[in-house]
Amino acid sequence: METFVNKRSCTDNPLTRSQRKKIKLENNERIKQEEDAEEDEDEASTEFSHPVHWQKIEAEGLDCDYALLFSKKEADHFFKLLEEEVVYSTGEEAKVQVFGKVYNIPRKQATYGDAGLTYTYSGVTRSACPWTPTLEYIQDAVTKTTGQTFNFVLINRYKDGQDHMGEHRDDEKELDPLCPIASVSLGAARDFIFRHRDARGKQSCRQIEPVKLELAPGSLLLMNQPTNTYWYHSLPVRKKVLQPRINLTFRRILLNCKKMS
Missing domain, CATH: 1.20.5 (Single alpha-helices involved in coiled-coils or other helix-helix interfaces)
Known part of the structure; x- marks a missing residue:
């Protein structure tokens, strides 16, 4: 000048x-x-060159916010970087316990976060690997967009539509109940289904319609309280999906949390 x-x-x-x-x-x-x-x-x-437009998703006991956090080009770029950076679990950490039986997880998983953090679910305790540069960047973007801080991320990689995730709730005791779970999707778009706990299986006692979303690449889904108290969520098999997908669920784990037996 x-x-x-x-x-x-x-x-x-x-x-x-x-x-x-x-x-x-x-x-x-x-x-x-x-x-x-x-x-x-x-x-x-x-x-953040493009504004984030939030869409509210609500039902009885369900409170979610959905937005496109990254463009398709940015999402594809982060996907490629994570393919190089993330090391997925093997051995016992690649298994899940359901009703006392141990099964191989129908997808790849990894856990990253602040030093010393662990997360126990489905009978397996997983330790946090140190943040990678790409994970730190995405974590920072999620924090700036939501105003929430996160110290842990669970990564699920689905090689195609055959890989899936069964119905479950993220309600472990070490999760901060005041913090939403922030789910970032990269790669192939996949269906994501919520089902109320009173409308599941043959013993269902109420007629409550499931809530179905399509999670686009670059999207951010916030699952606010009390969603995980009343609603199960899943990523069902979709045989027509041929491309891989990476999902990052950012969480806030309480330090020195004593689990109840």
């Missing part, structure tokens, strides 16, 4: 050399501050 002044002779200018130097320095400092402010504004505008 340049400033222009009218040329004047020395006799026309009553200012001493030291005074002129001081004014020049003050002008330069003012210009620098203006340029820095413009750069900060540009960085802020490019950090």
Whole structure:
């Protein structure tokens, strides 16, 4: 940025050399501050170049918010980076316990988060690996968009529509009940189904319609309380889906939480 002044002779200018130097320095400092402010504004505008438009999803005891956090191009870029960065669980951590029986998980899983955190569900305790650069970036984007802080993420990778997730609730004792679960989807779009606890199976006692969503690449789904108290959710088999999908569910785990037996 340049400033222009009218040329004047020395006799026309009553200012001493030291005074002129001081004014020049003050002008330069003012210009620098203006340029820095413009750069900060540009960085802020490019950090989230597209506005987030929230869609409210509600039913009896269900409260969710849905939005497109990233563009399709950005989502594809993050998907490729995570394919290189994420190390998925093997061995016992790649299994799940259901009604006392152990099964292989029909998808790949990984857990990342702050140092020392663990998360126990389906009979298996998983430790948090250190955040990767891409996971930190997405975590920061989710935090800035929602105003919530998250210290843990569960990653599920589905190789195609055959990989799936059965009905369950995220209601473990170590999860902060005041913090929503933030689900970010990358890769193939998949159906996501909520089913009320009173309308499940042959013993269902009420007629409550399930809530079905299609989670698009780059989307963010917030599951607010009391959703996980009353509603189960699942990602069913979809044989026509041939592309992989990565889902990141950001959570806030309570430190030093004593589990009830």
